Amino acid sequence: MTETVSNNSGKEPIKASELDPKFKYELLKMHGSEKILKCFQCGTCTSDCPVARYSDSYRPRTLIHMAQLGLRDRVLKSDTLWLCAACFTCTDRCPQDVEVASVIRVFRNLAAENGCIPQVFKEQAASLLESGYAYKIPELRIKKRESQGLPPLPKGNAENVRKTLKGVKFIETVQKPAGEQPNAQ
DSSP states (O other), rough: OOOOETTEEEEEEEOOGOTTHHHHHHHSSTTTTTGGGGGOOOOHHHHHHHHHHSSSSSOOOHHHHHHHTOOOHHHHHHHHHGOOOOOOOHHHTTOOOOOHHHHHHHHHHHHTTTTTOOOOOOOHHHHHHHHHHSOOOOOHHHHHHHHTOOOOOOOOOOHHHHHHTTTOOOHHHHSOOHHHHHHOO
8 A cells, every 4th residue: 555645746655765764863853843753643733723724735744744754855845834824723732742833843944954945935035135124115105105194114124134144044045046056954
């Protein structure tokens, strides 16, 4: 019997070449995912997740199961990984005290270190570094504020943002020129 795991293109059989048996042990050493092997797949995290209620694809349980199986690439390249709202409902309800939200954060950090970041987050980070704002403020909005007698928006402090985020691997990845890959860890 072939086990299947949902990924970006639906259900695909797991190939032996995808398995990294060391992955779960690497996760045990990372702050936030130390209890990942305590998960026995009861599904409480998914059934209580407010995002999972409105998404047919986001399942914290599935991401943890894939990691336990050693499917490093499927976990780190999963689009659904980035849907977590970090509300910690899953962590609060887990009968095994697995810090599910923290495990998802570890997955995201690993994904970012490996350059697996959705374009929207890359653009947001680039905007922060350039202007100090998470999003570019449209000129139309600035003019509308002026026409309504509102004070100008405060200037974003991109220099302070860059200083604060210095050394953050996600930011280093975003700053790399197009086509350049991050160093493999």
